[in-house]
Amino acid sequence: xxxxxxxxxxxxxxxxxxxxxxxxxxxxxxxxxxxxxxxxxxxxxxxxxxxxxxxxxxxxxxxxxxxxxxxxxxxxxxxxxxxxxxxxxxxxxxxxxxxxxxxxxxxxxxxxxxxxxxxxxxxxxxxxxxxxxxxxxxxxxxxxxxxxxxxxxxxxxxxxxxxxxxxxxxxxxx
Numbered sequence: 001x002x003x004x005x006x007x008x009x010x011x012x013x014x015x016x017x018x019x020x021x022x023x024x025x026x027x028x029x030x031x032x033x034x035x036x037x038x039x040x041x042x043x044x045x046x047x048x049x050x051x052x053x054x055x056x057x058x059x060x061x062x063x064x065x066x067x068x069x070x071x072x073x074x075x076x077x078x079x080x081x082x083x084x085x086x087x088x089x090x091x092x093x094x095x096x097x098x099x100x101x102x103x104x105x106x107x108x109x110x111x112x113x114x115x116x117x118x119x120x121x122x123x124x125x126x127x128x129x130x131x132x133x134x135x136x137x138x139x140x141x142x143x144x145x146x147x148x149x150x151x152x153x154x155x156x157x158x159x160x161x162x163x164x165x166x167x168x169x170x171x172x173x174x
Contacts (some may be wrong), residue, residue: 001127002134003151003172004042004075005144006053009033010166017084020077020142022112023053037167041136048072048127049138061137066138071123074140078110100157113142113156122148124174144170 011024027033040059049059050072057066058064080088096102106112120143127135139145141164148162151172164170 001132001174002042003124003137003174004044004135004149004173005035005139005147005172006041006058006077007136007139007141007144007164007166007168007169008050008052008058009037011054014084015088018080018082018088020140021052022081022082026057027055030057031061034168038062039170040169042134044134044136045132046130047136047138048135050074050140050143052140055138055140061135062138069123071119072139072143075113075116075142076111077107079108080110099128100160102160103138103156111158113146117146118154121150121160124150126154128174145169147172171174 009026009030011073013024034057037058041062047059047063047066049055049066049068051068051070052073055072056068085093089142092108096105103113106115115139127172144164145159145162148169149156149159151156151174154162
């Protein structure tokens with residue numbers, strides 16, 4: 001099966017502020033940017049989207065009858081959602097960042113990278129049971145990085161350093 005993971009466009013949200021599963025707005029001209037992305041998409045058998053608005057708006061522009069799945073959502077930053085990174089208590093943030101502890105350790109009330117990887121892998125395992133040959137997934141950087149780990153053998157301790165462009169399309173074979 002061919003997978004095409006498309007990251008949502010850059011939201012209209014302050015730089016340096018966390019927004020993993022927070023539903024943040026898009027810029028007023030989002031439809032123009034979406035049109036450019038849509039022109040470059042391959043044919044597909046099924047279209048899935050994260051339920052967050054920044055993904056659903058693109059999915060709806062591609063096809064109004066798309067499917068949504070919460071397993072395509074971004075990493076949940078829990079109590080850190082909506083906060084500036086430099087305002088998070090260093091006693092919480094430093095141990096999480098140190099030695100890639102974010103792989104197995106979650107922010108308070110959030111989830112670890114491994115939890116995100118496992119929920120995405122669960123989604124993929126179900127998708128592989130379908131007759132689809134080519135799937136489009138409108139999603140987030142964290143999920144795309146999980147795909148890089150699962151399908152391209154990028155080590156977990158390096159996957160967060162992988163650049164994932166807003167509006168970018170990333171293809172994988174499963």
